[in-house]
Amino acid sequence: MTMERLRIAELVARALAAHRPVVALETTVVTHGLPSPEGVRAARAMEAQVIAGGAIPATIGLLDGEVRVGLTPEELERLAATPDVPKVNLGNLAAVLVARGVGSTTVAATMLAAHHAGIGVFATGGIGGVHRGASETDDVSADVTALARIPVTVVCSGAKAILDLPRTVERLETLGVPVLGWRCDHFPAFWRRSSGLRVDQRFDDMARLADAVRTHHTLDTGTGIVVANPVPEADELDERTYERALAAAFAEVGSQGSGGRGVTPALLERMQRLSGGATTRTNSALLTSNARVAGELAVALIRS
Secondary structure (H helix, E strand, O other), rough: OOOOOOOEOOHHHHHHHHHEEEEEEEOOHHHHHOOOOOHHHHHHHHHHHHOOOEEEEEEEEEEOOOEEEEHHHHHHHHHHHOOOOOOOOOHHHHHHHHOOOOOEEOOHHHHHHHHHOOOOOOEEOOOOEEEOOOHHHHHHHHHHHHHHHHHOOOEEEEOOEEHHHHHHHHHHHHHHOOOOEEOOOOOEEEEEOOOOOOOOEEEOHHHHHHHHHHHHHOOOOOOEEEEEEEOOHOOOOOOHHHHHHHHHHHHHHHHOOHHHHHHHHHHHHHHHHHHHOOOHHHHHHHHHHHHHHHHHHHHHHHOO
């Protein structure tokens, strides 16, 4: 990514030059992941948690034909207030840049921008993965492609539970992407703490986790890493609400024929409504938890 397309905020640039810990944050959560104004609140809360963890936050988004690494509060508000903001991934990034429009970065696009900026740790809610019914539709998130080829560590609460989680974990294994559990034995199911699927290795000590991350990158496999951090137990969506809302959301979206990039936002919106807002509260909690862990991991990577 050429420098005329990548603008790094001065605070972030100074931190990187001084080899201080920096954590990348995405902006799809602001425009698509949470209802307004919860998205902006969550983004600010994530930045605060990265700082509490000892690192510098770098929220990433597209404005005026540039990838901005380290959005100001005013830029974040502008992004949130723009109607019909496109979700930017690896496939449409160039088109949105050339159009000089506004765009919110998905996991994949954030990973790419973070890597070019020199940021190795990124916090998000849940990664994309293999969609249900992918055997017929071949619908697999670009996040999986990014994890397979961009060496950035992504701290998340597993993959979004609307996906085919067994196939997502299997695909990550096939692509050589490590799934490391932070104080957990099982891959989280986003709003739920466990999917029942085993992680590759559990870590309870941050220094050891940082050592594993660093060692993986010295192997030069070229892949990213998933650090799975379950939603705090007190904020987990109860199983009955989760199962009911998920089934109803799939039924509604299926009956309306939603497809492509619109599937995930449509399902998330229906989950929020059908759960009486419970998924929004859980989502906000896991986002801030992941930001704090990412900040601590970035610090541990610098220290060791």
